Amino acid sequence: MHHRDTALDIAARTAAAEPDALAVALVGSIATGTDHPHSDIDLIAAARTDLGTRVLHVEGRMVTLTRKTPTELAAALTRPAEAxxxxxxxxxxxxxxxxxxxxxxxxxxxxxxxWAETDDPDRWAAGELVGLAEEVHKVHGMQLQGRARAAAANRLILALALAAPMAAAHRLLYGSENDLWDALARTEGPAWARAWDTATGLTPAPHHTACRAATDLYRTAATRLAHHLDPADRATVTFAADL
Structure with missing residues (x-):
């Protein structure tokens, strides 16, 4: 495919233009050969300075260059949120x-x-539910106040943010966020898939139904994970799920 050859050439030239980098790798869909003409070119550089992510426009293609220390790159394999x-x-x-x-x-x-190399993925995933309990309360409260946009925004936060902890709970490897949503829907099953599709608007539904679908996702996650929390945090998650 011509667009992939172009992307590989851009990747090689961009990597060569990082003389202070310790090493550079191409990752993502272009590395695996599953890209399309508009796929971004994902580069990761091991570096000691200028850390962070830059987004470049090179010959009509978007190039994302992330610079991290070798220690940080290795640490990603031990963190449930990143692994x-x-x-x-x-x-x-x-x-x-x-x-x-x-x-x-x-x-x-x-x-x-x-997965044994990560730091207790179930407890990490359950801990994410504690923070997301606030979003459940917001969805509930904004609906009571008739603030539809605020409720809609928070239901989308729930649907999106629940995916990573649930993936860790299922020990999923997904490579890219683009693969995460379908992988979790297949693994968790039809009820999760229907609720996620409704909460995000993929399946058209009235506003209150979509909000209820998002809180159903939270309830499903709480049922799976709440027992990994200490009593105080479990009470927070359970109360939100009961809303």
Whole structure:
């Protein structure tokens, strides 16, 4: 595919233009060959300085260049919030520049990685529900006040933010957020898929029905995960689910 050849060429030239980077890898759909003509070019650089993410426009393509220290790159494999995407990304990465083998070692570790290397993914996932309890209260309260836009915004926050903790609870590896939504729908089952589609507007429904669908997602997550919390946090999550 011509668009992929162009993307690979841009990736190689962008990597070469980062002379202070310790190593650079191409990840995402272009690395795996599942890209389309508008896919962004995802580059990760191991670096000591200028850390952060830059978004570039190169010859009609969007290039996302993320610079992290080698320590931070390795730590992603131990964090439940990041491992589900990081592990498959490194397994399929194309190493564009790696003179000291930093990314080669990381890729090798990703190939042998298991969820046992993360820090209690169930407890992390359950902990996310504590913070999201506020969104449940907002959906409920904004509906009572007739503030439809605010309720709609918070129901969308719920539907989107619940995906990562539920993926960790199911031990899903998804590579990209673009794959997360379908992977979770297949794993959690038809009830979750219907509620998510309704909450996000993929399936047209009245506003109050869509809000109820979002809180149904929260209730499902609470049923699965609340027992991993201490009593005080469990009470917070259970109260929100009961709304």
């Amino acid at each position: 589900g995407a990081a592990v498959p990304a490194w397994r399929t990465a194309r190493l564009l520049a790696d003179p000291d083998g930093i990314l080669h070692d990381l890729q090798r570790r990703a190939h042998t990685w298991t």
